[in-house]
Amino acid sequence: MYVASETRMTAAQEPDVAQPPAWNPNQQRAKHGGVVVLPVQGNVYVLAADGANITVQVGRDGILLVDASTGQMNDDILAAIRGLSNQPIRWVINTHVHGDHTGGNEAIFRAGSAMPQNRIGSGLNFPGSLPSGAVIVSNETVLLRMSGVTGGQPLAPQAAWPTLTYIGQGRELYVNGEPIQVLHQPNAHTDGDSLVVFRHSDVVSTGDVFSTISYPVIDLETGGSINGMIDALNGVLGVTFPAEKQEGGTYVIPGHGRIADEADVVAYRNMVTVIRDRIQDLKDKGMTLEQVKAVKPTLDYDRRWATASWTGDMFVEAVYRTLPPSLATAQR
Numbered sequence: 001m002y003v004a005s006e007t008r009m010t011a012a013q014e015p016d017v018a019q020p021p022a023w024n025p026n027q028q029r030a031k032h033g034g035v036v037v038l039p040v041q042g043n044v045y046v047l048a049a050d051g052a053n054i055t056v057q058v059g060r061d062g063i064l065l066v067d068a069s070t071g072q073m074n075d076d077i078l079a080a081i082r083g084l085s086n087q088p089i090r091w092v093i094n095t096h097v098h099g100d101h102t103g104g105n106e107a108i109f110r111a112g113s114a115m116p117q118n119r120i121g122s123g124l125n126f127p128g129s130l131p132s133g134a135v136i137v138s139n140e141t142v143l144l145r146m147s148g149v150t151g152g153q154p155l156a157p158q159a160a161w162p163t164l165t166y167i168g169q170g171r172e173l174y175v176n177g178e179p180i181q182v183l184h185q186p187n188a189h190t191d192g193d194s195l196v197v198f199r200h201s202d203v204v205s206t207g208d209v210f211s212t213i214s215y216p217v218i219d220l221e222t223g224g225s226i227n228g229m230i231d232a233l234n235g236v237l238g239v240t241f242p243a244e245k246q247e248g249g250t251y252v253i254p255g256h257g258r259i260a261d262e263a264d265v266v267a268y269r270n271m272v273t274v275i276r277d278r279i280q281d282l283k284d285k286g287m288t289l290e291q292v293k294a295v296k297p298t299l300d301y302d303r304r305w306a307t308a309s310w311t312g313d314m315f316v317e318a319v320y321r322t323l324p325p326s327l328a329t330a331q332r
């Protein structure tokens with residue numbers, strides 16, 4: 001009796017606690033301007049806007065986002081988030097530095113507010129004035145590039161910079177009653193990639209180490225590499241589970257494209273590995289980049305995975321340049 005009444009009181013005091021949404025796409029799917037909202041699993045949703053996917057986790061602590069899109073559709077994105085929860089935006093995790101993932105940082109920082117206990121630790125990059133906005137989390141290299149420590153020119157104004165960075169293997173957060181792992185993937189798409197694992201909702205947000213629409217983009221200027229990319233895809237597979245003899249299980253939100261599951265990542269990892277091995281073999285035989293391109297080692301995959309902005313040739317070149325030289329070539 002006593003327990004029951006206390007339970008009711010708690011619920012009444014916290015009317016905004018988001019319940020895990022039932023899997024009902026017709027009921028949950030919503031559109032705000034150009035932004036489509038889809039339920040994923042547990043407390044996690046995805047917003048599809050003009051840039052990279054935005055992952056949204058909702059609950060009683062507030063709202064946590066993974067990535068912030070381009071910054072061109074901030075009003076629609078904030079309206080879409082308001083459609084899910086009226087709690088404050090507390091956290092934004094940037095999977096990496098690219099503008100289609102971080103362009104909305106400043107607007108979301110200003111629209112949000114850190115929980116009181118998080119403001120102290122997040123003030124490190126704002127000497128003299130603690131930030132009142134959302135806490136922006138990333139690998140340290142993302143801050144170094146955005147602030148101009150790396151590269152000489154700041155990529156964004158200070159309000160867009162990460163305020164809570166990590167070095168090493170990653171960082172753990174506990175938000176909305178859920179353990180969240182931010183796991184560094186060294187030298188994959190860039191040198192600052194993070195996977196974000198929602199352990200209770202059973203969802204992984206991958207940033208651009210996984211895509212359902214193109215070959216993996218390897219950004220040579222920011223330290224990407226093919227072997228780091230394959231390690232990162234294996235890292236995704238290390239935290240995903242298939243459902244028993246069926247699709248589903250852990251859901252995977254790519255940087256670009258549709259919601260996927262472990263089988264999609266396995267097929268993608270295998271495709272990337274086959275292409276890597278072909279190019280390594282050709283490079284080991286002493287072939288130049290031009291000779292390798294002429295062989296067309298991606299030909300059988302190009303219809304599915306090549307795009308106008310990231311062609312088979314561009315992928316081949318990035319793979320070739322970031323593979324280690326063969327022993328045979330080195331001894332010549």
Ligand SMILES: [Zn+2]
Pocket residue numbers: 096098189208
């Ligand atoms: Zn990217």
